[in-house]
Amino acid sequence: MIRFASTDSRRETGNIKWDLQGPIPFGIADMDIESPPCVVEALQRRLNHHFYGYAYMTDELREAICAYLRNRHGVSEIRPEWLHELPGCVPAFTLVARTVCHRPEHEVLVCTPVYPPMLHCHEDARCRLLRVPYANRDGLWTFDWEAMEAAVTPNTRLFLLCNPHNPLGRVWRRDELEKVADFCERHDLILCSDEIHCDLVLDEGLQHQCSLTLPEPLLQRVVMLSAPSKTFNIAGICFTYMAVPNAALRAAIRKTQGHSLPTLNVFAYAASLAAYTQGWEWHEQLIRSLRANRQTVYDYIAEHLPMLKTRHQEATYLAWIDCSALGVESPHEFFLEKADVYLDNGANFGSPQCVRLNFATSPELLRMGLDAMRDAVNALLAERV
Numbered sequence: 001m002i003r004f005a006s007t008d009s010r011r012e013t014g015n016i017k018w019d020l021q022g023p024i025p026f027g028i029a030d031m032d033i034e035s036p037p038c039v040v041e042a043l044q045r046r047l048n049h050h051f052y053g054y055a056y057m058t059d060e061l062r063e064a065i066c067a068y069l070r071n072r073h074g075v076s077e078i079r080p081e082w083l084h085e086l087p088g089c090v091p092a093f094t095l096v097a098r099t100v101c102h103r104p105e106h107e108v109l110v111c112t113p114v115y116p117p118m119l120h121c122h123e124d125a126r127c128r129l130l131r132v133p134y135a136n137r138d139g140l141w142t143f144d145w146e147a148m149e150a151a152v153t154p155n156t157r158l159f160l161l162c163n164p165h166n167p168l169g170r171v172w173r174r175d176e177l178e179k180v181a182d183f184c185e186r187h188d189l190i191l192c193s194d195e196i197h198c199d200l201v202l203d204e205g206l207q208h209q210c211s212l213t214l215p216e217p218l219l220q221r222v223v224m225l226s227a228p229s230k231t232f233n234i235a236g237i238c239f240t241y242m243a244v245p246n247a248a249l250r251a252a253i254r255k256t257q258g259h260s261l262p263t264l265n266v267f268a269y270a271a272s273l274a275a276y277t278q279g280w281e282w283h284e285q286l287i288r289s290l291r292a293n294r295q296t297v298y299d300y301i302a303e304h305l306p307m308l309k310t311r312h313q314e315a316t317y318l319a320w321i322d323c324s325a326l327g328v329e330s331p332h333e334f335f336l337e338k339a340d341v342y343l344d345n346g347a348n349f350g351s352p353q354c355v356r357l358n359f360a361t362s363p364e365l366l367r368m369g370l371d372a373m374r375d376a377v378n379a380l381l382a383e384r385v
């Protein structure tokens with residue numbers, strides 16, 4: 001059963017969204033939905049054990065992740081030893097960039113807009129960033145192949161892909177993934193595919209394309225990142241994994257990591273095992289709720305906020321909204337100041353005139369936030385008359 005948090009019940013719990021994002025927080029990828037009962041029960045069982053010493057990723061969890069990748073994402077070849085656990089995807093970007101781009105002239109290629117930390121891992125790796133904007137073709141965001149070919153250089157070493165895409169909500173089709181892989185092969189790039197939103201495909205009939213389904217020899221240049229954190233709303237529990245089929249690359253990444261990250265916590269493992277093995281009925285209901293909220297956002301914007309532009313969001317609970325027609329310097333600041341609604345700032349993703357709205361909240365709060373946005377826009381338009 002999906003249980004939404006009642007308004008304000010998450011305040012003062014040390015939660016970034018609810019404590020730091022003002023009265024109506026529609027930022028950061030954290031759902032106002034309780035984690036599945038199977039996860040809560042697994043955590044309670046682990047808590048009741050009363051011993052919380054050093055933990056490791058057991059064979060049982062490795063097998064559960066492999067089974068999940070086989071059964072839900074059509075990965076025919078996956079081995080438990082390809083998996084490497086990490087406390088987050090964000091440190092994984094840095095780790096991969098530092099492994100692959102080890103000279104200052106090396107370059108990371110990223111298409112924009114994109115999840116902000118992808119635009120910064122080159123700073124940790126002390127190398128360079130190449131940004132190529134996505135193209136808008138017939139109302140659908142896609143890769144700008146010509147611009148990518150023009151941007152890539154012999155120093156480019158890494159292509160960071162967000163798959164499915166945050167914030168554009170695209171579920172890359174098979175041909176797009178294959179073209180990305182071919183691009184990486186031709187330019188000798190490592191393909192790091194962040195698939196943390198892979199279980200949040202909202203459109204019926206669309207299938208996430210996992211980079212681990214690429215054939216050899218392309219598979220040898222893949223680093224796939226994923227986690228149960230977005231799907232089951234357990235980001236604060238901090239468990240991510242990478243799957244690296246190439247043994248030499250896997251060893252190099254582990255060597256780069258060295259002793260720089262801690263072992264993960266006992267609760268992360270307990271929650272992840274329960275989620276992957278028992279969480280799928282809950283997940284079906286989650287997808288239905290998210291689809292309903294997505295529709296609410298579309299309908300509301302079409303009816304009451306036609307100046308704001310959305311495109312069809314195939315995946316994720318994060319709506320990407322173009323506010324250019326409002327004519328304000330920062331739509332993020334505008335909605336925060338005039339509507340008390342916190343929306344993620346598009347400037348951080350590479351598109352200052354956009355905002356990102358997290359609609360994984362109760363229908364009541366969603367409606368309240370949208371009403372406040374409508375009132376703020378109407379007041380702005382009235383001032384201009």
Ligand SMILES: Cc1ncc(COP(=O)(O)O)c(C=O)c1O
Nearest residue numbers: 029088089090115166194196240
């Ligand atoms: C595309 C993407 N990657 C990674 C993350 C964060 O991953 P982690 O919490 O494992 O660092 C997010 C969180 O919103 C995300 O949207």
